[in-house]
Amino acid sequence: QVQLVESGGGLVQAGDSLRLSCAVSGRIFIGYVMGWLRQAPGKEREFVAAVGWYDGGTLYADSVKGRFTISRDTGKNTVYLQMNSLKPEDTAAYYCAVRRQPSNIVIPGSYDYWGQGTQVTVSS
Numbered sequence: 001q002v003q004l005v006e007s008g009g010g011l012v013q014a015g016d017s018l019r020l021s022c023a024v025s026g027r028i029f030i031g032y033v034m035g036w037l038r039q040a041p042g043k044e045r046e047f048v049a050a051v052g053w054y055d056g057g058t059l060y061a062d063s064v065k066g067r068f069t070i071s072r073d074t075g076k077n078t079v080y081l082q083m084n085s086l087k088p089e090d091t092a093a094y095y096c097a098v099r100r101q102p103s104n105i106v107i108p109g110s111y112d113y114w115g116q117g118t119q120v121t122v123s124s
Contacts, residue, residue: 002026002113004096009118016086016122022079022096022115028053033099034072034079037108038092038120045108048094049081052102059105064090086122093117 008020020036035050049060049070058070069082079096097111104110 002028002098004098004113004115006094006096006115006118009094009120011121011123012086014087014122014124017082017084018086018120019083020081020094020096020118020120022081024077024079024096024098028077028098029100030054031100031102033102033105034070035097035099035105035111036070036079036081036094037097037111038090038094039117040089040092043092045095047106047108050099050105051079061106083120086120088122088124091120091122093119 003025005023032053033050036048037045038048039045047061051058051070051072067085072079095117096115098113099105100112
């Protein structure tokens with residue numbers, strides 16, 4: 001069992017930066033992938049970024065590539081999402097999640113554990 005607690009959301013203006021954190025507790029095994037996903041009002045949940053817990057390999061959605069950076073600190077058991085050049089269309093609830101296998105990581109329904117989410121609102 002894995003527990004996830006997100007923090008760092010808030011209200012910012014377009015062009016600003018924000019860093020989300022996800023505190024991870026429980027047992028993490030080789031092959032686990034940590035993801036950030038988001039859901040805007042009236043829209044389906046979508047993949048944002050993912051990082052392999054042990055190998056550090058990353059993957060990004062095209063919509064955030066070059067603006068967002070995902071990272072993890074295995075010593076602090078924390079996953080981060082650095083978001084730069086934020087746009088109003090980035091407004092959403094952001095969720096940290098764990099996929100127990102390194103496959104189908106862009107599919108929100110494939111994730112096994114979820115945090116409660118943190119709201120990010122970007123004003124124009």
